[in-house]
Amino acid sequence: MVYKGSCHCGRIAFQVEGTLNSATSCNCSICQRKGTLMWFVPREQLKLLTPDENASTYTFNKHVIKHRFCPNCGMHPYGEGVDRKGNAMAAINIRCLEGIELGNVPVTQFDGRSL
């Protein structure tokens, strides 16, 4: 299945291929603030429909995760990183997906604050 997503103003638009079975919610210092509901997919399953540079990038600590956000409307549609095996991954914020009922997606809690 292909899901479409965007920030609010449309500067960032994308589509994601895959099956959305659940999302992850994390309580670490940045996820706590952004309230993201994350769906992890291989980076190649995220196809940007707008130029990559349309999204600003925020990094901190080890600077290995790119927290991407729209510099115009402040939405945070996705992040980019590498998993333990070295595979490029994307964390899709399902709040920015069209055509889904957020309340119907099971949420797994991840205690990132304790790491």
Added chain:
Amino acid sequence: MIQGSCHCGAVRWQFEGQPDGATACNCTICRRYGVLWAYDYEDEGIQVSGTTQPYVRGEAIEFHFCPVCGCVAFWRAQKKNQTGRRRIAVNLRLAEPEAVAQIPIDHFDGLNTFEDLPRDGRCVADYWF
């Protein structure tokens, strides 16, 4: 008093006392932002500081986020009301979790009816995850 800051620390807010509720709204903006709002008036119960980037929608309100780390800090009325007060609401997700954990969630149907929905017993702590 409750304090909040964005992740990089450039934008801060301060809320006098304890909010009665935290509003979770389902409009196209709030759903994406994932915010939990606490309301008052600017320079009365709420003070904000730091450089923000506004996202203006319509002629009534503007949303403010940190241009460095992207965290949404507050929304504010574009104009003061007839009595000279300016409505503002801060995003409680920027507070220390322990400080806001027990505040009850108020659901607001900003998508369709623009009306409050009944409380369902959940509080901010239920929304950290």
